[in-house]
Amino acid sequence: MNNTPCLAAFGCAAALSLSAHSANAEPAANWSALDDIVAANEYGMISSIVVSRDGEILHENYFDDEPDALRNTRSVTKTITGALIGLAIQEGHIGTVGEPVLDHILHTPANPDPRKDAMTIEALLTMSGPLECDDSNPASRGREDRMYIIEDWVGFFLDLPVRGFPAWVPKPEDSPYGRSFSYCTAGTVALGAVIESATGEPMEDFARRTLFDPLGIGAVEWQFSPLGLAMGGGGLGLTSRDYEKVGRLYANGGSFEGRQILTPDWVAQSISPKADVTGQDGVEYGYLWWLRDYSANGQSYRAAQMSGFGGNKVIIVPDLGLVTVITKIDFGQRGAHQQAEEVFEKHVLPLALADSE
Template identity: 50%
Template sequence: MKSLLLAAALLLAAPLAVQAAPSDWLTAAPAAEGLSTARLDAMSTAIKAGQFQQITSVLIARHGKLAFEAYYDDGKPDGGAEARRNTRSVTKTVTAMLAGAALDRHALPGVSAPIKAYLKDHPPAANPDPRKDKVTVEDLLTMSSIAECDDDNQYSRGNEERMYLIEDWVGFYLDLPVRGFPAWSPRPEASPYGRAFSYCTAGVTTLGAVIQGAVGKPLPVFADEVLFGPLGIDKPEWQVSPLGLAQGGGGLGLRSRDLLKLGQLYLDQGRWNGRQVLSAAYVAAATAPHAQARSDADYGYLIWLQTFGGHKAWVMSGTGGNKVVIVPDLALVAVITTTNFGVRQPHAISEKLLTEHILAAVER
């Protein structure tokens, strides 16, 4: 009896077998796709021991096949394979994908289109300035608009936390004053790629409204039609503003497998199961550098461009160290979900897990 109980306990503690994946994922054993089973087992042991704080799931696709899938909160009411993960700003890359879908359908004429034309229902903004009228779709996609908006600066007029205090989140962005550039802050023309980066959730929230205005339907409806439906993603959990606008800047709840699909879509130049969901041209533009976010990271269209262990990666990133990491030269996509929201340096924790375990598991 004890041996049976021990076997059952080990089975419950083990990573969920990849055979449980939905039918639209081809599956394979890690070794078949050049991943070290021993290293992945060691990773799971370290996660369960709390060495990476609160990691809730890790999924890895290699060569288009789901090769590893583990849930470290399985058995909890809000855990396991069916849990909708609130990966915070990972949502921003989803909004970029929806912008790409609108561009592919010519609902938006191009990334240089001024956003003002698609926000006609909003009253005249405070702090009027003709430069604000020229803010484009690409300005919002690259976090480089002229608005004084910086989530990393608690004193910024456009800090994200201030937006949540009022009901009209788009109006909040439109009312922001023009950003100043003191002598110690490089102007856009003096910045790499000609854009001065400033992390601004309010701008991405506004981009969601711009997409709605361009396509003539609510953002969740458009997302289901052009992105989630084709990828087999159902029951997404959107957060909404007090005025009912789906929040394109964060908080979208998706399953870990759904997040993996989004990463695979970019890795495969916009294709999923033989269908061109986003144009390859848009994916190439989205994953090219358009602004320098930090000394060690560039920024594409609402996606981070980083290097890990000598490998260039495209990273969908959210608070708590939530990550969807696409590594083109390894044909690899990894999902790391966490609840490390109150933990010090959560992104560094997830990146250590990525480099010391996931990338280290690649043997060929």
Template identity: 50%
Template sequence: MRRALLCFTLATASFVATAQTDRFAPAQKAVEQGDYKAITSILVAQDGKVVYEHYFDAGGPEARRNTRSATKTVAGMLAGLAVADGHMSRDSRIFDLLPPQRRARMLNPDPRKEAISVEDLLTMSSQVECNDDNEFSRGNEERMYLIEDWVQFYADLPVQGFPAWMPKPADSPHGRSFRYCTAGVTALGEVIQSAVHEPLQAYAQRRLFAPLGIQAPEWQFSPLGLAQAGGGLGLRTRDLWKLGQLYLDGGRYGGKQLIPAEWARRSITAQAMAREDADYGYLWWLMKIPSGDATITSPVMAGTGGNAVFLLPEKRAVVVITTTNYNERQPHMLTFRLLTRDLMPAL
């Protein structure tokens, strides 16, 4: 009787696994035939369990994947932990936390720069002139990489001007003028490091990665040795799922509250309007995604090349897509189409 029951259980499990895989067969076929260019991995989890996982390159499940600016969302998680640990608050002024030489050496001093807060960096809405989407911006990311001290690069930027055709912060949704600024998140990394009195990568491992079972992350560093909070962190596909699942579950992991629930909630709540189809939380994109006859909001960790971790609260799901589509035209649209056309219908 026991043997029969065991056989039945194994057969049922096998059938369920096969059925799950079959649901995602069209998506897998589309990726394999090149519809979405260089997709390297897909993982779909629902109700906290992986229902589909496939690797399309030689790296396999152990490869640390450079998901570029998805690192910024990790920086937001570390900021939340530093707040929870009592080292700072979201209202803390960053120049009160940074090493004193940042203020002493600052170019373009201005009281409005002195007032920049942690929350301003979390929401990409500080007063300095920094815009990665504008090649003429003094704070454009590519200019930062040309000098040695990336944080001082941010500290030296002038205050943003607002001509008549550009809404001022007070006139913008949520009272914030959003401008995508990698240099600001790079500076946030040193803000956190200074506040917790511990190298950023060590604090991240102790307070975030180790509790999640994430080992050997591959950080990128500035020429002066600061772990880059603004991009380039290498993580496994399953590591990215764990980070997404953590926020889908309100900051809880393994039955414990790892990230404060209120911080997790605020992080994926609109704090600024990024563009017409997306708001912005605390270094989370809040994408508006069509789903049947409705539009849902999906918090997203997003990086260059279309790398993304999508939270789908209505479907109780996390979707991880990694790519090397760095030189493709509109790579984020390729990822978005893969999600909405092939993966979401399977859920």
């Protein structure tokens, strides 16, 4: 996505462009030095940092002095919705990601089209659905901010027309992985309706039973649509430590403290590239995970990211067992994502590598 300002309170497109703060920034010599840099607001308004490796906390600091705060990290929520789809498949409520969305939602959509009928769960997990929905385009009918002024958010999405492809936009058949990426919060909201319909449980209850309780996550704060659907596209409040637990689950192949919560295959599929992010060199997309490389000490490391408006990040490097949570409150500020990514690449990653030596 780009850095288009977003007025929405819940999700918003997450810009994942490469680091642009200061290409020559010297890495902090130790964790205390990093804290001083962050406290001086050199990377915007960072509220917390939590770093773990192989389940051990390497460093954490709360720059707002609120370690127990439930942090609204906006679109970071989307990745948790992806986990819930995986858990619904594990329990047999959904067969495969290839099932049509409309098989699970009772709705007769406007603008009927066979391609809409065939739209799969996987298409929404990969932000490559057929409907005209693009949060980064102010002209898009499916833009997130337009959804919030409608009572029925799921209906809003399903009623959208099929998208067109002008000459300057790559068609799916001409795109890597056969998918044309278009970031769409409303589609992730619809996945919440799929979860509720398939499982017969409110999404928040299903999440509690299958994900939060097994991870030892206590207090959570959901946002809800006007019709009472838990907002799977953004706005979920968890503590920074609890976001670390979600990241650790994926960094460890779906296992958490000896318990297999997600299947290794679901985790592997989720953080494998499924679509190329248009306009962002080197950035790909999995099942509601952003994928890119980071460099430190002359080596490149593949990372997967949960990302939300304002520069909020949960970054995992599975090969290192590394999880980093960076929460920010720079909502609407240009460069917020780049700042968080540079904190990770220029400071956190080298320090974490040094700690393992």
